[in-house]
Amino acid sequence: MDFQAYIRKIRTFLSYKVFTTLIYCILGLLLFTILYHNVKPETYDIELFSVADKTIRSPKTVEDEIKTAEARENAAEQVDKVYVFKKEIAQNRVSLISSIFDFVKDTNNESNKVVEENSSEIKKEEAAAISLETRLKQLKTRLTENVSEDITNTISDPIFITLLQADIAELQRSRDIVIRNVESIMNEKIREDGTEAAKKAVADHIKASALPDEMKLAATELGKYAIVPNDLYDPLLTEERKKQAKDDVEPVKILQGQIIVQEGHLIDRETYRQLEMLGLLKSNPTRKPIIGLGIFVLMTIGSIYIYFSSLTTSEEKKQNYLLLSSLIFICSVIIMKIIGLMENDNLNKIAYIFPAAMAPMLIKTMINERLALIMTIILAACGSIVFHDGISDTIDIEVAVYILFSGMAGVLFVSARNERSHILQAGLLVSCVNLLLISFLLLIGGGQFTITEYVYFGLFSVVSGILSSVLTIGLLPFFEAGFGILSTMRLIELSNPNHPLLKKLLTETPGTYHHSVMVANLAESACEAIGANGLLARVGCYYHDVGKTKRPPFFIENQINIENPHDRLPAETSKDIIIAHAVDGAKELRKHKLPKEIVDIAEQHHGTSLLKYFYFKAKKLNEDTPESDYRYPGPRPQTREAAVISLADSVEAAVRSMANPTPGEIRSLVHHIAQDKILDGQFNECDLTLKEIELVKERFCETLNGIFHSRIEYPDLKQQKVIGNGTTN
Known part of the structure; x- marks a missing residue:
């Protein structure tokens, strides 16, 4: 029983949807299995405080979140507290002292007026005593009502009494001295821890004045009371500065290819933590690359599904085309995988020998150009995964560009006639395109290669094009016979x-x-x-x-x-x-x-x-x-x-x-x-x-x-002979 008979037998048991779904599932599973090894990170069976038996490098660039957090906290701790110098505090304190003296003066004036009005009824000594007590009470009441601060409990009564008993000139002189010294000291920055020193400085300046002793004492107390911190701690601004310092810290990263531990070195806690974070321990492998591969496979199968869903042809032909294109695709990926394994054996850049144009040429010859281009793009993506260097990169963009343009060249150069000679000619043209691609990739990268390496790379590119055409010619009859595909070449042969x-x-x-x-x-x-x-x-x-x-x-x-x-x-x-x-x-x-x-x-x-x-x-x-x-x-x-x-x-x-x-x-x-x-x-x-x-x-x-066009009637040959002999004219 031939291949077509097997397919027909399967179709008799399965509906179109079930059969195509089965093909998509098998294709996705095969693709995932083939590419799994290329994305699966290498893991190591390592114990804490053991000695590394090989040098381990980071397979990817990741942020070390713990180290980053530590660096940011250190940066925040280095930020000093932010103080804000408020000049208006000096003016406020001067105004407060000035107001105290004004209240003292006003209280004295009112009391003197009351005493003068009642001087005939009471004795002078009694009047003075009553007046002083009353004035003190009035002064404290006024200060309490008009000043927001609790001055009366901070400054003792003897100080107020001294001020109330002073004459106008002495009071004015005391006022000027206190205000001048307070203003001088408060114009300088005073922090919380420097308040006592500032108060002492004010006291020393006032004590050095020519005021009477009692007034010196009162003026000193008022001056010390007026001194408060004016360079104040700003918690909000300090927090902003710390936040800015944290933001300015660059994330601490473990770079791709960076050595985590050298062979023969002890694996301490920090090294073990880094290996665990990178998913290099068998006890804690990372799942992210596997999830990423799953997404890629779903996108690939989805692209193929969308194409065949929009294809306007019979269900039987759709199934044949789907199965045929899937086989060609898987064959190409398997060839890609084999070459990738050879590259791991120190055969540098052997990826360029991959016959990238084979699958596109086969699909264009047997199906159509649109599907060939779609398959070229998918193969380029697969190639970037298969041929990537696990140490220096995640996917190989150079190989992807090479496969993409080489495959497109195969699609463009395969003529409509598709005879064997034309396919071989297309392969030679693809080789020329591959040479140009190799030159572009090597020169734009600025790599330092020897003449021998350049020759090898050129040879790989030429072999890739020729191998694509040879494989196309060789596989074409098998696919045509197996799937009953009637290609142009098959028609020409028939x-x-x-x-x-x-x-x-x-x-x-x-x-x-x-x-x-x-x-x-x-x-x-x-x-x-x-x-x-x-x-x-x-x-x-x-x-x-x-x-x-x-x-x-x-x-x-x-x-x-x-x-x-x-x-x-x-x-x-x-x-x-x-x-x-x-x-x-x-x-x-x-x-x-x-x-x-x-x-x-x-x-x-x-x-x-x-x-x-x-x-x-x-x-x-x-x-x-x-x-x-x-x-x-x-x-x-x-x-x-x-x-x-x-x-x-x-x-x-x-x-x-x-x-x-x-x-x-x-x-x-x-x-x-x-x-x-x-x-x-x-x-x-x-x-x-x-x-x-x-x-x-x-x-x-x-x-x-x-x-059936009309033809000229020629005269009878015998008649021609008679005419030639001159018998008739």
């Missing part, structure tokens, strides 16, 4: 006259062979006019009447100098023989394993048409003859190519039966045959539009007019 069936057709049925070639000319031209596959139509025409080789004499084009056997046969027997050629041809084609498209054309080129000649012949003998008995079994044409061949087959046979047809007669006949097939419903099951039918008819007329 059109070779040395094919056994065509040789048989030519030797046993030369008339049918000639008819097939003529129909091929008509069909190819018409298919190209409507955008159908002209080459498929031509090759299909070559094989569409292979069934006639079973009974050649029963078909008129092979009846050369013999009697028509149908004249001696009943209509029913003739009908069976004629109809059988479509079925016999399909069987013969399947026997020789020709592509399904060619077999379908052989089966469908007559559709369910009526054998009118034999039907009416039978009807003469029996009026009740059913029409269905004289129709081909079908099916009707399912594709545009089959429909065009059906029409071309009828047109060619009809025109050939005409004697010296004129362009008008040809046009009329073509129109009549086309209308007859339309009315008979022969084109109801294909997507051939009326507009396209008109284009087909027009192209038929042009081709037939070229074949």
Whole structure:
């Protein structure tokens, strides 16, 4: 049982959705498995305070959050407390002292006025005592009511009494001295811890003045009271400075490739912590790369799924294309993986030998260009993972660019004809592109390489292009045979006259062979006019009447100098023989394993048409003859190519039966045959539009007019001889 038979057998058990879902799952699982080793970080079985048996480097750049936090806390601790010098405090304290003296003066003035008014009723000594006590009380009341500070409890009563007993001049002089010294001291920065020193300085300055002792004491107390800190600690600003200091600290990082521990060195707590943080311990491996690979695989499968979901073709063909492209993709990734393992064995830059253009060329040849480009992008991404250097980088951008452009070159250079020589030529052109890519990557990187290395890299790039074309040519027949893919190259091979069936057709049925070639000319031209596959139509025409080789004499084009056997046969027997050629041809084609498209054309080129000649012949003998008995079994044409061949087959046979047809007669006949097939419903099951039918008819007329053009009538040779002898003029 061949591969296609296995696939068909699976399809009988699974629905389209289940089968395609299974393919996607298997493809994703294979891709994940192949790439897993390239993303899985290497882990070590290490114990704390053991000796390292090898040098361990960091496989990635990570931030050491603990060290970063420590560095930031240290930076914050280095920030001094922020103090703010408030000049307005000095003015406030001066104003406070000035207000005290003003209240003392006002209290004395009011008390003196009351005493003068009542001096006749009380003695002078008693009045003074009452006045002093009253004034003290009034002063303290005023200070309490008008000053927010608790002055009366801070400054003792004797101080207030001394001020109340002083005369106006002495009070004014004390006031000036206190204010001047307070203002002088408070204009300097005074912090909390320097307050006592500032108070002592004020006291020393006031004590050095010429005031009386009692006033010196009072002035000193007021001066010391006026001194307060004016360079104040600002917690908010300090916190901002600390925060800024933390933000200014660069994160402490363990760089990719950095040595964590040297071989033979002790693994202390700090080293062990770094290994644990990097996920290099078997007891605590990191899962992040595996999750990242899973996301990549999902994106890859999703891209392929979206493409095939939007593909407008039959479900069976979609499945074939999906399975084929998946196999090509996995084969490419496996080759990539093998080369990647060789690179690990100190073969530097051997990634450039990877046949990056192989998969795109195969997919373009057998499927289409769009899928080939999508696959090129996916392979470039896979290559960046497979060929990356685990110490210096996560993915290799150079390799990704190399595979991407090399694959695109393969897609661009594979011509529409896809012959082996053209594929090999495309491989040579890809090699040239690879050389340019290598030069670009090596020169732009500024790497220092020897001449020998440059030669090796160039050799790798040339081998990559040639290997791509060789693998494409070698794998193409296997994929085509296994999946029944009808590529352009396969069609060209089938059109070779040395094919056994065509040789048989030519030797046993030369008339049918000639008819097939003529129909091929008509069909190819018409298919190209409507955008159908002209080459498929031509090759299909070559094989569409292979069934006639079973009974050649029963078909008129092979009846050369013999009697028509149908004249001696009943209509029913003739009908069976004629109809059988479509079925016999399909069987013969399947026997020789020709592509399904060619077999379908052989089966469908007559559709369910009526054998009118034999039907009416039978009807003469029996009026009740059913029409269905004289129709081909079908099916009707399912594709545009089959429909065009059906029409071309009828047109060619009809025109050939005409004697010296004129362009008008040809046009009329073509129109009549086309209308007859339309009315008979022969084109109801294909997507051939009326507009396209008109284009087909027009192209038929042009081709037939070229074949059956009028020729010059040459005179009879005997007449020519007579004229040459001068017998006649």
